[in-house]
Amino acid sequence: MADLIPSHSPTLDSALAMLAGVREAAAAEGLALAAAVVDAGGHLIASQRMDGTPLGAPALAADKAYTAVLWGMRTGEFMESTQPGGVDWSYPSTNPRVVVYAGGLPLYRDGQLVGGIGASGGTAEQDEACVGAAAKAAGYDIDA
Amino acid sequence: MADLIPSHSPTLDSALAMLAGVREAAAAEGLALAAAVVDAGGHLIASQRMDGTPLGAPALAADKAYTAVLWGMRTGEFMESTQPGGVDWSYPSTNPRVVVYAGGLPLYRDGQLVGGIGASGGTAEQDEACVGAAAKAAGYDIDA
Amino acid sequence: MADLIPSHSPTLDSALAMLAGVREAAAAEGLALAAAVVDAGGHLIASQRMDGTPLGAPALAADKAYTAVLWGMRTGEFMESTQPGGVDWSYPSTNPRVVVYAGGLPLYRDGQLVGGIGASGGTAEQDEACVGAAAKAAGYDIDA
Amino acid sequence: MADLIPSHSPTLDSALAMLAGVREAAAAEGLALAAAVVDAGGHLIASQRMDGTPLGAPALAADKAYTAVLWGMRTGEFMESTQPGGVDWSYPSTNPRVVVYAGGLPLYRDGQLVGGIGASGGTAEQDEACVGAAAKAAGYDIDA
Numbered sequence: 001m002a003d004l005i006p007s008h009s010p011t012l013d014s015a016l017a018m019l020a021g022v023r024e025a026a027a028a029e030g031l032a033l034a035a036a037v038v039d040a041g042g043h044l045i046a047s048q049r050m051d052g053t054p055l056g057a058p059a060l061a062a063d064k065a066y067t068a069v070l071w072g073m074r075t076g077e078f079m080e081s082t083q084p085g086g087v088d089w090s091y092p093s094t095n096p097r098v099v100v101y102a103g104g105l106p107l108y109r110d111g112q113l114v115g116g117i118g119a120s121g122g123t124a125e126q127d128e129a130c131v132g133a134a135a136k137a138a139g140y141d142i143d144a
Numbered sequence: 145m146a147d148l149i150p151s152h153s154p155t156l157d158s159a160l161a162m163l164a165g166v167r168e169a170a171a172a173e174g175l176a177l178a179a180a181v182v183d184a185g186g187h188l189i190a191s192q193r194m195d196g197t198p199l200g201a202p203a204l205a206a207d208k209a210y211t212a213v214l215w216g217m218r219t220g221e222f223m224e225s226t227q228p229g230g231v232d233w234s235y236p237s238t239n240p241r242v243v244v245y246a247g248g249l250p251l252y253r254d255g256q257l258v259g260g261i262g263a264s265g266g267t268a269e270q271d272e273a274c275v276g277a278a279a280k281a282a283g284y285d286i287d288a
Numbered sequence: 289m290a291d292l293i294p295s296h297s298p299t300l301d302s303a304l305a306m307l308a309g310v311r312e313a314a315a316a317e318g319l320a321l322a323a324a325v326v327d328a329g330g331h332l333i334a335s336q337r338m339d340g341t342p343l344g345a346p347a348l349a350a351d352k353a354y355t356a357v358l359w360g361m362r363t364g365e366f367m368e369s370t371q372p373g374g375v376d377w378s379y380p381s382t383n384p385r386v387v388v389y390a391g392g393l394p395l396y397r398d399g400q401l402v403g404g405i406g407a408s409g410g411t412a413e414q415d416e417a418c419v420g421a422a423a424k425a426a427g428y429d430i431d432a
Numbered sequence: 433m434a435d436l437i438p439s440h441s442p443t444l445d446s447a448l449a450m451l452a453g454v455r456e457a458a459a460a461e462g463l464a465l466a467a468a469v470v471d472a473g474g475h476l477i478a479s480q481r482m483d484g485t486p487l488g489a490p491a492l493a494a495d496k497a498y499t500a501v502l503w504g505m506r507t508g509e510f511m512e513s514t515q516p517g518g519v520d521w522s523y524p525s526t527n528p529r530v531v532v533y534a535g536g537l538p539l540y541r542d543g544q545l546v547g548g549i550g551a552s553g554g555t556a557e558q559d560e561a562c563v564g565a566a567a568k569a570a571g572y573d574i575d576a
Contacts, residue, residue: 002299003298003299003301003302003305003426003427004296004297004298004299004302004397004402005296005297005298005299005483006294006295006296007294007295007296007297007328008292008293008294008295009292009293009295010291010292010293011195011290011291011292011293012192012193012194012195013291014291014292016192017291023156039293039329040295040329041199041327041328041329041330041331041487042329042487043193043199043202043329044191044193044202045192045193046190046191046192046193047188047190047191047192048156048159048160048189048190048191049156049187049188049189049190050156051155051156055185055187058187058188059188069487070486070487070488071486071487071488072486084515084516085515087533087555087556088533089511089514089515089532089533090514090524090530090531090532090533091492091531091533093524093525093528093530094491094492094495094524094528094529094530094531095488095491096528098488109292114292138291139291195293198358198359198360199329199330199357199358199359200358200359200383200386203382203383204379204382207382223377226377226378227372227373227377228372236378236381236382237381240381240382240384241382242378242381242382243378243379243382244377244378245375245376245377245378245379267375268375299483300455300480300481300482300483304480311444329487331481331487331490332479332481332490333480333481334478334479334480334481335476335478335479335480336444336448336477336478337444337475337476337477337478338444339443339444343473343475346475346476347476
């Protein structure tokens, strides 16, 4: 099958384990977050909104996970480059699902991009810390 | 606070219990489904896509749950009325998230509408049977 | 890696071979078509518009390929079910990229969904015949 | 036919030659790019995504080619003028397909605008260098 490129994505169980991890990390900090895990194609596997989380958070969490998969990068990496004068200036306006602040991470396994995870509800740094801890605990790398 | 209307929605734990119930019911039938639970405002609480479910299913599952909450009705109840000549003809075209076939159910508790649940991936009847069983097991009524 | 689900998608070379096949099949019938191949996540790999093809065709070709991947089905299979009285009545209005007439095919290899191919510019039947011939020649199955 | 304005656009063969050129130039630099060629009306002729290119790249490549045709300019020329205080400030927000950083080039022949080409996946400078080399090799000028 030299004409096919292999890819992998998290199982639902693995995605649920990550979301449980986000919830635990958020609760430990007294935060209420929404979080989402997407597959290697950016498609939703699972999403959860903790009690008390703002209604706008689930969509942002999913869009952060999607953005991370689109480029295999942390969403926060786009913050500087999309500012006035940055090399990606105006990029967000071309895709309404692109989020450029922290809280979305690519999921790598053995150097291969296998999905993405995102959270929303805290500060961007808190969101990223919670998903990062959960991804790591589930055996995923954030860098290729 | 006579100027405020009380409302109730499923907790995340209750939503997850329902999604686990959908998964169990689907697996027992050899089905792979996506399912979603929304609150009394139609906003996503939790969503899950079983391994092997078509990629188009999660959006439909969430839209079915949303549609059920919009009117407190089973989505399948709109099938006849939205046909050419029906009293709700053209309604779906006014809201792109409205789904008119079975698989989305309102969630009632003590006669009050508290949320919605939807599934996609099987036939509309299979979808509805699985979410119905899960909602009932979690203590929700489908009718007011 | 029991927590990961494997997937495969066509290489660019395989996608280009299919598009060359569509072009050859279309030319043999005196047709001018646009065609597109997407990966297992519905993302564009390659797209071509033959000289003289209507400008509206490339977007439809890509959307047909995308629709085929969303459900692992031929787009034409949705034609009846989305008609008035059909079980999927109103489905297209919930997703603006869904196409329900023939010309989009899922691509299977060893029973696994690996991508989709679509064409536009002829009749729906001509579109489907051309992409079907090209997919088969490149070693893909249309049915699981 | 003094009431008609003649126009020319690349044939599919010419577009494919350019995309093959982009691929060769990118591979020589160890890059994985998506590239697209559009006609004198900004409509897609052909698009290709090299194996391993980020999923977000094809849309940007096509939008860069489209932007270059809209004004007959290199996309990078809009970078300064669209900054806060610049003469084109707010222009991108009026058209979600406008890209203002390098990587999209107009295609001229005998001083006439005949199409556009764009790439994404590397730095904006790498993208522009690869499409520029491919356009030149296919006999197109970048300036009127």
